[in-house]
Structure formats: C-alpha cells, structure tokens
Amino acid sequence: MPIQEKCRILDHQKVGSSYFKLTLVSPYISSHAKPGQFVEVKCSDSYEPLLRRPISIHRISAEHKTFELLYEVVGKGTGLLAACSIGGELDILGPLGEGFRIVPKKQVHLLVGGGLGVAPLLALAETLKSLGEKAVYILIGAKTKECVHCETEFNKVTDQVLVSTDDGTHGKKGLISDLLLDFLNNQLSTFDFQLSTIYACGSKVMLKAVAEIASQKKIDCQLSMEERMACGIGACKGCAIKTTSGYKMVCKDGPVFDAKEIVWT
Numbered sequence: 001m002p003i004q005e006k007c008r009i010l011d012h013q014k015v016g017s018s019y020f021k022l023t024l025v026s027p028y029i030s031s032h033a034k035p036g037q038f039v040e041v042k043c044s045d046s047y048e049p050l051l052r053r054p055i056s057i058h059r060i061s062a063e064h065k066t067f068e069l070l071y072e073v074v075g076k077g078t079g080l081l082a083a084c085s086i087g088g089e090l091d092i093l094g095p096l097g098e099g100f101r102i103v104p105k106k107q108v109h110l111l112v113g114g115g116l117g118v119a120p121l122l123a124l125a126e127t128l129k130s131l132g133e134k135a136v137y138i139l140i141g142a143k144t145k146e147c148v149h150c151e152t153e154f155n156k157v158t159d160q161v162l163v164s165t166d167d168g169t170h171g172k173k174g175l176i177s178d179l180l181l182d183f184l185n186n187q188l189s190t191f192d193f194q195l196s197t198i199y200a201c202g203s204k205v206m207l208k209a210v211a212e213i214a215s216q217k218k219i220d221c222q223l224s225m226e227e228r229m230a231c232g233i234g235a236c237k238g239c240a241i242k243t244t245s246g247y248k249m250v251c252k253d254g255p256v257f258d259a260k261e262i263v264w265t
C-alpha cells in the first residue's frame with residue numbers, strides 16, 4: 001500500500017557528470033518496499049512541473065529506515081531534484097507497482113542492467129544475498145565507462161560482475177545481449193536453465209533482445225518496463241503497454257512483467 005509523505009534528505013551526492021544518489025528517510029517505505037518497485041517524486045514545491053517523476057528504488061535499508069534513488073538529470077524535474085539540499089524534504093508517493101518476483105533456491109539468478117537500468121537491480125542483488133541465494137551474477141551494459149554504475153557495490157553482493165560497453169572503454173566491447181549469450185553458452189553452460197531466472201532492466205531494445213535470448217534458452221525472465229507516467233497509480237491509463245492478456249499499466253501491473261507476457265510493438 002503506497003503512502004504520500006515528506007521524506008527528509010539524509011544524503012545527496014553527485015556520482016558522475018549528470019548522475020546523483022539520493023538517500024531519503026522513511027520508516028514506512030524502507031520497511032515495505034520490494035526490489036523493482038518505484039516512487040513518484042514531486043520535484044518542486046510549485047506546480048511546475050505539475051507531474052511527479054517516477055524513479056526506481058535503488059537500495060532499501062529497513063535497519064536505517066532509509067531508501068536510495070540513483071538518477072540522471074535529463075530535464076526539468078530531475079534538474080530541480082539535483083538542486084535539493086541535504087536536510088530538506090521531498091514529497092514522495094510510494095512504494096509503487098509490482099516489483100521483481102523472487103523465487104528462492106534458483107540455480108542461477110542472472111541480473112542484466114543496461115545503463116541506469118542497474119538502479120533497481122542493486123536492491124534486488126542485496127535482497128538475494130540476504131536471503132542466502134547462491135550463484136547471483138550481474139551483467140552491466142553501458143555506452144561508455146562513465147555510464148557503468150555501481151560496479152563496486154555489485155561486487156560485494158554478487159558472485160561475478162561482467163561489463164560491456166559500446167565503445168570498449170570498460171569491459172568487453174559490444175552489446176550486453178551478446179555478453180549475455182556468450183555467458184550462457186560458455187560460463188553457465190553446465191547449469192540447468194529451467195531452474196534459473198533472468199531479471200532485466202534497461203532500454204526497450206535491450207529488453208527485447210534479452211527476452212528473445214531467454215525464450216530461446218527457455219529461461220524464466222522478468223523485465224522491468226519503462227513508460228512515461230503521470231499518476232503512477234493506475235488511474236490515468238497513460239502508461240499502458242500491450243500484453244498477451246490485453247493492455248496493462250506499467251505503473252500498477254508492472255513495472256516488472258514476465259517477458260512472455262510482453263507484445264513487442
């Protein structure tokens with residue numbers, strides 16, 4: 001059940017040319033949020049911009065009563081967010097949506113993040129680790145080295161971090177879908193794919209390629225989909241996507257969907 005509340009800004013750091021990490025205090029959200037869920041952030045006290053902005057929950061700490069967001073400044077809302085100071089407050093609605101479905105005791109948990117798609121995957125990796133899951137891997141794909149996020153954090157909670165960049169400035173040169181296929185065909189070839197799960201977040205093009213590979217290899221696959229959002233609670237129907245059982249709302253029925261459900265348009 002989401003709530004709307006003013007959350008105190010405990011920390012706010014620039015972590016790249018246009019990337020920021022924001023730590024917010026909320027006993028409720030930190031104890032109710034699940035990996036893959038998101039919050040709707042009111043980026044200013046005025047009516048401009050009118051709509052809240054959806055941002056994935058990056059990290060959850062019930063112990064410290066905090067949660068973190070990792071975001072990129074791309075426009076007006078995120079630009080205003082970047083100007084918020086430590087000690088101030090932000091109006092937050094959340095936790096929202098359906099997150100990743102964690103099926104324990106899987107042989108392999110394979111996380112695949114394109115660019116800032118790694119944001120919700122850190123909460124997932126930390127949760128899998130805390131549940132004692134074995135064989136958790138993450139593949140990170142990005143345009144260039146500067147866009148590879150959270151490698152150090154993932155190193156602490158996964159068995160292996162593999163990176164690819166489009167320009168070859170870090171990790172293997174090429175697309176993350178090629179890295180995934182290579183990883184499955186070589187390093188994971190002795191595992192039973194039917195007892196494994198892929199969890200992916202990134203651009204639509206990347207998600208489609210990951211879904212195709214998962215279908216080919218018969219691996220259970222969950223995708224975190226992204227659409228422009230207004231209400232964030234299933235009321236405006238602005239974030240509909242086509243699925244095998246009709247149109248569904250990314251904000252309420254997702255953002256995480258079973259890959260087999262998605263009708264790619």
Ligand SMILES: Cc1cc2nc3c(=O)[nH]c(=O)nc-3n(C[C@H](O)[C@H](O)[C@H](O)COP(=O)(O)OP(=O)(O)OC[C@H]3O[C@@H](n4cnc5c(N)ncnc54)[C@H](O)[C@@H]3O)c2cc1C
Pocket residue numbers: 038049053054055056057070071072073074075076077078079116119120225226227228229255
């Ligand atoms: C479920 C969900 C989770 C998200 N998680 C994160 C996250 O963890 N970190 C993060 O940085 N961003 C995340 N986003 C994207 C984020 O919501 C947008 O970047 C933000 O709303 C842009 O607001 P703005 O006012 O700064 O930009 P605007 O001025 O509104 O737009 C600037 C540019 O960004 C594009 N844009 C805006 N919203 C989206 C969107 N939803 N999808 C694709 N392109 C968009 C616009 O087309 C435009 O080109 C998420 C989006 C969704 C739907």
Ligand code: FES
Pocket residue numbers: 228229230231232233234235236237238239240249250251252
């Ligand atoms: S954003 Fe309004 S229904 Fe999803």
